[in-house]
Amino acid sequence: MTTTKVVLRFPPELTDQPVTYKLIKEYDLMVNILRGHITPKEEGMLVLELTGKKKQLDRGMDYLAKLGVETQRLSKGVKWLKDRCTHCTACTSLCPTHALLVERDTMMVSFDRDKCIACEMCITVCPYSAMEVQV
Amino acid sequence: MKTVEEINEKIKKGKALVLTAEEIIDFARQKGSKRAAEEVDVVTTGTFGPMCSSxxxxxxxxxxxxxxxxxxxxxxxxxxxxxxxxxxxxxxxxxxxxxxxxxxxxxxxxxxxxxxxxxxxxxxxxxxxxxxxxxxxxxxxxxxxxxxxxxxxxxxxxxFNPRNCYQNYNVAVNVSDRAIYTYMGVLQPRLGNANYCSAGQLSPLFCDPFYRTIGIGTRIFLGGGTGYVAWNGTQHNPCVPRTDLGVPRVPAGTIAVIGDLKQMHPRWLRGTSFRGYGVNLTVSIGIPIPILNEEILVQAAVRDEDIVTPIVDYSQSYPQRESGSLGEVSYAQLKSGEISVDGKEVPTASLSSYAMAREIAGILKDWIQKGEFLLTECVQGLPSSDSGIVFKGLQEKPFRAKKLI
Known part of the structure; x- marks a missing residue:
């Protein structure tokens, strides 16, 4: 079994497609929806954690690509710009998965990409633009 | 009893004992305050937080x-x-x-x-x-x-910053049902988080609570260069309730600072953006405290657990200028990452960087040890708790109608 986190971006004409249903029924994938968002222009964004056999996962990703859904691995989504970080800790109390964490002895902040679900809360709260979404 | 002049002589000879405001805590505990005051010459402090009036x-x-x-x-x-x-x-x-x-x-x-x-x-x-x-x-x-x-x-x-280095500051929370965007950061509804903004035991004015050594003309670390205390800061409010050690329990003293921008470094002066609120400058300040006597040492060795601050609701109390707080917490509790408000466990975060404050106190210590930075005697003290200063709100008065001739 393999697990991967992906960001899916849907153009407006695909927002009515039952994508998650198909990933579950036809590709036998476990789907955990981490985050969803539809913009005023009706472009959709879904962050999914997909678990399944490697082969099925690859087939599922092919299906999404053919459909015209843009996919991106989540670990590349949010970046911590260490040099810009002042270790103020403002982000740490709002990070839902504790990907951003304070080491209490040093009072310094660290970022664990694997735990990040790209909720982008840190981007809203960081006063120093030290968190960035990579496009 | 020592004088600033004597301490400077020791600094020039490379013989001064300089400790940071963190290091002095254990030192004073081990040696006792009397002996520590005799041995230690300077305690260095530091703070790195957003300071609007810059x-x-x-x-x-x-x-x-x-x-x-x-x-x-x-x-x-x-x-x-x-x-x-x-x-x-x-x-x-x-x-x-x-x-x-x-x-x-x-x-x-x-x-x-x-x-x-x-x-x-x-x-x-x-x-x-x-x-x-x-x-x-x-x-x-x-x-x-x-x-x-x-x-x-x-x-x-x-x-030139008319108000920096606040001696204590509120812990901000939000008791309303919607997220609010403040100068104390994003506050989640129903006590979702609590933000504070002070370096606590490292913060300059906590280590000299009655401004006995910090005053007009005090040479300081400012933005990575050297600067000076120019005046008391705006909203300087020394006549507030204090703990037994003399530490203000609420926001109190402030300083105005000045320094040559050309000497400064971008790591120590940072443009800052608060979502929904505005732009700010995060300023680094480090102030040396000459240990002239035992009392000054005891105050400089203040610990996070001895410093308290009020928890204030920023959805209603603060914007409407209503008095009252939701309780009092110590900086030791705030730094643990969680406090209790109204029986609810609330995660805490700071807007002021303790890690950078520690680094500033360390750099200033280094400068003094190398003989590159000498202490100054202040030219004039700042108004203290006996000044009778009253912190005024703005009382609005209607314009008078012009008399008809």
Whole structure:
């Protein structure tokens, strides 16, 4: 079994497609929806954690690509710009998965990409633009 | 009992014992305060937090032909500067934002760029765009100028902050049902989080609570260079309730600071953006405390567990200027990452960087040990708890109708 986190971006004409249903029924994938968002222009964004056999996962990703859904691995989504970080800790109390964490002895902040679900809360709260979404 | 002069002699000989405000805590505990006061010469403090009342003034030099920007309009990288001074003296405030910034039109606004960022870029050695328009006079005929300019090109570039280094600050929470966007950061509804903003036991004015050594003329670490305390800060409010050690239990004293921007470093002066609120400058300050006697040592060795601050609701109490707090917590509790408010466990976070404050105190210690930084005796003390200062709100008074003749 393999697990991967992906960001899916849907153009407006695909927002009515039952994508998650198909990933579950036809590709036998476990789907955990981490985050969803539809913009005023009706472009959709879904962050999914997909678990399944490697082969099925690859087939599922092919299906999404053919459909015209843009996919991106989540670990590349949010970046911590260490040099810009002042270790103020403002982000740490709002990070839902504790990907951003304070080491209490040093009072310094660290970022664990694997735990990040790209909720982008840190981007809203960081006063120093030290968190960035990579496009 | 020592004098500043004696301590400076020891610094020059490389014989002064200098400790940071963290190191002094264990030292005083082990040696006892009397012996510690005899042995230690200087305690260094530090703080690195957003300080709204910051800014810089510049003399940009005279163009040929001359222009009187004074009384006209001027911008640095699109950020408006104050021109109500002499012909080519400009004053830039940290919170200034470009005229075309959308502000909170789409709430919460990003406030991505403003005065604080211009200061950071200038200090980093970058060129910025100076644009100005003027009305033209016989002696200053020009009406418009557009040029790139860097700190190096200017005659003077001075950081001048009317209020920095707050002695204590509120813990901000939100008891309402919606997220709010404040200068204390994003506060989640129903006590979702609590934000504080002080370096606690490392913070300069906590280590000299009655301003016995810190006063007008005190030489300090400012933005990576040296600066001076210029005056008490605005809203300086020393007559507040204090703990047995003399530490204010609520926001109290402040200082105004000044220093040569050309000496400073972008790591230590940072443009800052608060979502939905505005732009700011995060300023680094380190102040040395000469250990002249045992009392000064005991106060400098203050610990996070001995410093308390009120928890204030920023959805209703703060904006409506209603008094009352939701309780009092110590900085030791705040730094643990969780406090209890109304029986609820609330995660805490700081806006002021303790890690950077520690680094500043360490750098200042290093400067003093190397003999590169000598202490100053202040020229005049700051108003203290016996000053009778009353912190006033604004009492609005209607304009008087003009009498008809």
């Amino acid at each position: 800014g810089a003034y510049f003399n940009v030099g005279h163009s040929r032909p001359r222009i009187k920007i004074g009384g006209g309009k001027a911008y640095l990288n699109g950020v408006p500067v104050y021109t109500g001074l002499a012909a080519v003296d400009l004053l830039l405030g940290a919170t200034a934002i470009p005229d075309d910034d959308p502000r909170n039109a789409v709430f919460p606004g990003r406030f991505a760029y403003g005065g604080g960022h211009v200061i950071e870029e200038l200090v980093a050695g970058k060129e910025v765009r100076l644009t100005a328009t003027a009305y033209g006079t016989d002696c200053y005929p020009r009406k418009k100028i557009e040029t790139r300019i860097s700190l190096e090109d200017m005659n003077e570039a001075v950081l």
